[in-house]
Amino acid sequence: MRHKLINQDQEKTWVVVFEPGEEVVSRLQRFCEEQNLSAARFSAIGAFSAATLGYFEWNRKEYEEISVNEQVEVLSMLGDVAEYEGAPKLHVHVVLGKRDGSAWGGHLLEAYVRPTLEVVLTEAPAHLRRCMDSESRLPLINPDA
Amino acid sequence: MRHKLINQDQEKTWVVVFEPGEEVVSRLQRFCEEQNLSAARFSAIGAFSAATLGYFEWNRKEYEEISVNEQVEVLSMLGDVAEYEGAPKLHVHVVLGKRDGSAWGGHLLEAYVRPTLEVVLTEAPAHLRRCMDSESRLPLINPDA
Amino acid sequence: MRHKLINQDQEKTWVVVFEPGEEVVSRLQRFCEEQNLSAARFSAIGAFSAATLGYFEWNRKEYEEISVNEQVEVLSMLGDVAEYEGAPKLHVHVVLGKRDGSAWGGHLLEAYVRPTLEVVLTEAPAHLRRCMDSESRLPLINPDA
Numbered sequence: 001m002r003h004k005l006i007n008q009d010q011e012k013t014w015v016v017v018f019e020p021g022e023e024v025v026s027r028l029q030r031f032c033e034e035q036n037l038s039a040a041r042f043s044a045i046g047a048f049s050a051a052t053l054g055y056f057e058w059n060r061k062e063y064e065e066i067s068v069n070e071q072v073e074v075l076s077m078l079g080d081v082a083e084y085e086g087a088p089k090l091h092v093h094v095v096l097g098k099r100d101g102s103a104w105g106g107h108l109l110e111a112y113v114r115p116t117l118e119v120v121l122t123e124a125p126a127h128l129r130r131c132m133d134s135e136s137r138l139p140l141i142n143p144d145a
Numbered sequence: 146m147r148h149k150l151i152n153q154d155q156e157k158t159w160v161v162v163f164e165p166g167e168e169v170v171s172r173l174q175r176f177c178e179e180q181n182l183s184a185a186r187f188s189a190i191g192a193f194s195a196a197t198l199g200y201f202e203w204n205r206k207e208y209e210e211i212s213v214n215e216q217v218e219v220l221s222m223l224g225d226v227a228e229y230e231g232a233p234k235l236h237v238h239v240v241l242g243k244r245d246g247s248a249w250g251g252h253l254l255e256a257y258v259r260p261t262l263e264v265v266l267t268e269a270p271a272h273l274r275r276c277m278d279s280e281s282r283l284p285l286i287n288p289d290a
Numbered sequence: 291m292r293h294k295l296i297n298q299d300q301e302k303t304w305v306v307v308f309e310p311g312e313e314v315v316s317r318l319q320r321f322c323e324e325q326n327l328s329a330a331r332f333s334a335i336g337a338f339s340a341a342t343l344g345y346f347e348w349n350r351k352e353y354e355e356i357s358v359n360e361q362v363e364v365l366s367m368l369g370d371v372a373e374y375e376g377a378p379k380l381h382v383h384v385v386l387g388k389r390d391g392s393a394w395g396g397h398l399l400e401a402y403v404r405p406t407l408e409v410v411l412t413e414a415p416a417h418l419r420r421c422m423d424s425e426s427r428l429p430l431i432n433p434d435a
Contacts, residue, residue, distance in 0.1 A: 053246055056216070057216075092190075105248045133261075
């Protein structure tokens with residue numbers, strides 16, 4: 001993963017480019033920790049060799065896992081970063097395109113890049129915080145926190 | 146719906162977070178009116194308990210409605226805001242993910258949030274206007290207006 | 291295609307609106323050349339009357355073409371612009387919605403707008419370069435170049 005700061009004003013914007021074989025969620029988490037981000041959003045396109053997606057099962061309040069074991073285009077990867085329990089926490093959703101052009105997607109749990117993933121990430125001069133939501137049992141952004 | 150201004154420069158950026166049960170299009174419309182927006186764009190991720198999508202039927206020049214009556218991930222919600230007939234007018238498209246990971250989408254007519262929708266919205270220091278287009282019978286952004 | 295500069299700070303942001311019948315990739319390429327862009331990203335929504343998508347076949351290192359010969363909603367169009375061999379080079383991925391609400395997508399090779407495509411494009415005060423990648427045989431963004 002290589003990155004470049006492409007704008008530094010009140011907001012900062014980076015281009016972050018992943019290498020083949022890198023795992024996206026853990027590596028992007030590390031980048032957010034290294035840069036100490038607490039109010040960021042990002043979008044990306046590229047391709048994965050494999051991914052694990054999540055669908056939030058409302059009755060059980062758990063993510064069901066969906067495995068994608070083939071080369072797919074990353075048609076859209078959108079996400080945000082806010083602080084939760086003292087560290088940056090990522091929230092990432094993806095849309096993936098298969099060989100026949102069909103689109104699939106979910107909450108991104110894990111993904112392996114091949115050959116590239118081009119992320120544009122912007123950090124705002126603010127602090128956003130996630131708080132545990134008792135109904136969904138998920139840490140949700142609370143703009144008042 | 147709660148919101149927080151996370152950057153205020155020439156452009157203004159808000160994080161807008163919806164609560165369970167809130168209807169997205171009408172509530173976001175109200176936010177745009179309250180903030181008097183006329184040149185904004187936004188992106189969002191989250192989840193809906195139900196949604197009504199539109200597909201523009203070109204021959205009839207009407208939206209056909211597509212009902213989604215199940216819990217879905219909001220994989221992508223992209224949109225813009227421009228002025229039309231004296232008020233902000235939203236244009237919103239979504240991609241939704243079902244339990245099996247299949248992706249569905251359309252022009253967003255109505256949607257109910259569960260448990261969250263995280264929107265990042267940026268207003269530019271400009272005025273964008275929609276004008277009725279006689280061929281499509283839709284109010285389209287006209288950069289020269 | 292008509293455009294309007296909606297913010298001019300360290301970064302510049304345009305709204306670019308396409309007309310019915312215009313081809314997206316070649317026309318947007320021309321816009322990037324006219325504006326001499328080298329570090330831009332964009333997102334768009336709208337509709338196409340037809341499109342040709344690509345799926346990168348990893349073994350052959352070639353794009354397989356997927357034809358879409360019907361009116362579709364552009365649910366998401368995300369992309370970036372970096373310099374390659376002295377000119378701006380676009381990279382564009384789309385998610386398209388058919389009449390039944392099913393979503394399809396891929397790398398965008400060609401598309402015809404009907405009735406509109408609303409693009410928001412931001413150029414950063416930086417220079418990004420693509421370099422030929424020997425493994426994938428694709429020109430990939432190299433943040434160190």
